[in-house]
Amino acid sequence: MVTPAPAPPAIQAWPPLAGPAAAVAPALLAWAARDDAAMPRLCLITGGPGAGKSHLLAWLLAGSDGDPRTTVHATVPARGQIAETLAWEFGHQLGYGPLPPDELLARVAADPRPVRLLLPDLHTAGRGPADLPTALPRDAVDRLVGPLLALPHVRAAVEVGQLDLLPAEGALVLTLGPDGYDTGGPPVPARREADPFGTTVGPAGSAPAGSAPPTGGTAPADGPGREPGAPLDWRTASRRSREEALDTALAEGRAGDLLKDPGFLVHGSLPAITATLADRRIPLPSRLRGVWQQAAPALSTPGLADPHRAAILHLAALGAADARLAELLRPLAETHRWTARWYRPSWRPTAAALTAGSAESGERLMTADATGRVRVRRVSDGELVGRVTVDPRLRPVGLTALTDSCALALDEDGMLHPLLLGEESMAPGRVDRLALHHNGVTAAPSSDVRLTALGAHRDRVVLADGAGAVHLWSLSSLDAAPRSIRLHGSGVTAVTCRVLPEVGVVLVVSAGLDGAVRLWDSATGAEMPVPVERRAAIPTAVDLAETAAGLLLAVAWSDRRVHVWQLSEGRMAALSLLHPVDMLMLCADGTLVAAGRDGTCALGLDLDRLWS
Numbered sequence: 078m079v080t081p082a083p084a085p086p087a088i089q090a091w092p093p094l095a096g097p098a099a100a101v102a103p104a105l106l107a108w109a110a111r112d113d114a115a116m117p118r119l120c121l122i123t124g125g126p127g128a129g130k131s132h133l134l135a136w137l138l139a140g141s142d143g144d145p146r147t148t149v150h151a152t153v154p155a156r157g158q159i160a161e162t163l164a165w166e167f168g169h170q171l172g173y174g175p176l177p178p179d180e181l182l183a184r185v186a187a188d189p190r191p192v193r194l195l196l197p198d199l200h201t202a203g204r205g206p207a208d209l210p211t212a213l214p215r216d217a218v219d220r221l222v223g224p225l226l227a228l229p230h231v232r233a234a235v236e237v238g239q240l241d242l243l244p245a246e247g248a249l250v251l252t253l254g255p256d257g258y259d260t261g262g263p264p265v266p267a268r269r270e271a272d273p274f275g276t277t278v279g280p281a282g283s284a285p286a287g288s289a290p291p292t293g294g295t296a297p298a299d300g301p302g303r304e305p306g307a308p309l310d311w312r313t314a315s316r317r318s319r320e321e322a323l324d325t326a327l328a329e330g331r332a333g334d335l336l337k338d339p340g341f342l343v344h345g346s347l348p349a350i351t352a353t354l355a356d357r358r359i360p361l362p363s364r365l366r367g368v369w370q371q372a373a374p375a376l377s378t379p380g381l382a383d384p385h386r387a388a389i390l391h392l393a394a395l396g397a398a399d400a401r402l403a404e405l406l407r408p409l410a411e412t413h414r415w416t417a418r419w420y421r422p423s424w425r426p427t428a429a430a431l432t433a434g435s436a437e438s439g440e441r442l443m444t445a446d447a448t449g450r451v452r453v454r455r456v457s458d459g460e461l462v463g464r465v466t467v468d469p470r471l472r473p474v475g476l477t478a479l480t481d482s483c484a485l486a487l488d489e490d491g492m493l494h495p496l497l498l499g500e501e502s503m504a505p506g507r508v509d510r511l512a513l514h515h516n517g518v519t520a521a522p523s524s525d526v527r528l529t530a531l532g533a534h535r536d537r538v539v540l541a542d543g544a545g546a547v548h549l550w551s552l553s554s555l556d557a558a559p560r561s562i563r564l565h566g567s568g569v570t571a572v573t574c575r576v577l578p579e580v581g582v583v584l585v586v587s588a589g590l591d592g593a594v595r596l597w598d599s600a601t602g603a604e605m606p607v608p609v610e611r612r613a614a615i616p617t618a619v620d621l622a623e624t625a626a627g628l629l630l631a632v633a634w635s636d637r638r639v640h641v642w643q644l645s646e647g648r649m650a651a652l653s654l655l656h657p658v659d660m661l662m663l664c665a666d667g668t669l670v671a672a673g674r675d676g677t678c679a680l681g682l683d684l685d686r687l688w689s
Contacts, residue, residue, distance in 0.1 A: 204353075371393040655675075
């Protein structure tokens with residue numbers, strides 16, 4: 078007995094559609110709603126210019142969230158993009174963050190969740206020098222799109238213009254034309270198509286029609302009354318000028334001059350700059366390519382304002398020790414809501430914590446690396462001011478400061494180790510009892526739960542484990558056991574606490590593999606009924622601090638984003654950083670230290686404007 082195909086969603090739930098695309102819409106909707114073996118995983122949309130191919134995919138996207146069977150997980154227009162920039166955008170939308178093509182493919186392959194993608198304008202992909210592979214759509218297909226579509230849990234609707242980019246065998250082919258559509262018909266002859274600005278897109282690297290070539294750091298005339306060839310103020314330039322300037326400069330052999338302009342790096346086309354900088358024949362300042370390589374993935378975050386782009390580039394320039402570029406970017410970067418104070422990409426800490434230090438020296442940053450070496454640095458400038466002698470066998474994966482002279486370390490086996498920061502230092506009296514309690518539980522033959530995170534404030538220590546529970550200890554009480562509560566359905570990735578003596582409460586914030594950030598207060602013993610935040614990404618670090626703006630919560634995510642919450646107002650500000658963050662330290666003056674295996678940086682948060 079043959080099981081009938083399920084009925085497609087009601088097309089009336091989608092916006093009205095006219096023209097040739099209207100005839101194709103039912104077939105596309107039926108494809109989108111089915112994921113059984115009888116329906117191809119790939120749908121190819123082809124047809125002539127102006128037939129409505131991109132409009133058809135936009136129509137499907139507009140109503141897709143109304144039915145779980147048609148949910149679209151990522152949509153990335155391919156026009157003018159290269160494999161790297163396509164991968165970054167797909168990574169953002171899928172919750173992985175900006176990843177290079179090979180890492181994105183590996184991440185999607187390892188993730189069992191079904192993925193439905195829309196990819197308009199694949200036949201117009203490509204950017205950069207015309208004689209390099211990246212100038213043609215075939216490069217993006219071979220390096221990213223083809224391998225992505227070969228994964229068995231990926232389904233995609235792709236606009237190809239013609240059927241020579243992707244194999245049509247086994248795919249559902251919808252061909253749009255002036256008189257309707259057919260399936261599996263012959264490909265439409267190749268023709269050039271209008272770009273979003275109404276000009277004609279020629280071969281990659283050629284000058285768009287109607288644009289004037291720049292001279293040095295100049296760009297096409299932009300606006301009435303402006304002399305052609307005069308320096309362009311990129312802050313007020315049109316989107317068209319920003320997008321086309323480098324393509325024009327390439328055609329005229331002046332790309333190097335344009336790329337030396339810091340203003341253009343801030344305002345120019347991300348795919349065009351990325352593709353052009355890959356051409357080693359273009360002479361450029363020695364550190365510029367390294368700065369862009371660090372910054373470009375973060376610059377792909379959707380919706381970044383110009384000052385935010387400047388702040389990211391300024392951070393990358395500090396990390397590359399490009400003092401000249403950093404200084405040129407600093408004025409615009411300082412108009413943003415955060416500005417980098419320092420960045421040390423050479424550090425590779427596995428654990429970090431803040432210590433109070435003295436009134437003169439300010440807060441100190443304590444870091445441990447993969448070899449077990451523990452160092453102390455100034456938060457103000459990141460300079461090394463001391464070392465801590467530890468057991469050479471200890472490899473900390475977590476650190477928290479208990480006092481100015483004592484810290485608590487967590488190793489990869491879930492064991493706790495008190496660390497003394499000076500020869501005459503002493504540990505709080507009940508730290509040994511706390512360590513004995515949890516180390517005994519972890520080492521028990523019947524135990525399958527180990528500690529995964531820790532934090533401390535004043536006389537309180539909070540620990541978390543792989544079963545989703547947190548354990549709150551008081552170092553000043555005689556309690557023989559902690560107060561414990563299970564806050565997550567899976568392992569805890571980060572935890573912190575804050576003593577609020579004026580209200581007699583200890584706030585505990587935990588983050589888990591379930592993508593949730595939860596709040597628990599010791600007064601009621603109950604967790605907050607809904608998470609502070611839940612995302613498709615994984616929270617990797619949390620910290621709390623009392624500042625002039627009130628109690629702040631910082632959360633780092635696996636997609637290279639950091640969210641700073643003003644808890645009293647329920648307001649959140651998002652920061653895009655260069656690398657994944659494993660450890661966060663938030664200071665009372667608004668300094669945010671972010672550390673990970675790719676480096677450590679300190680950002681100054683403008684607490685007056687951060688949430689504006």
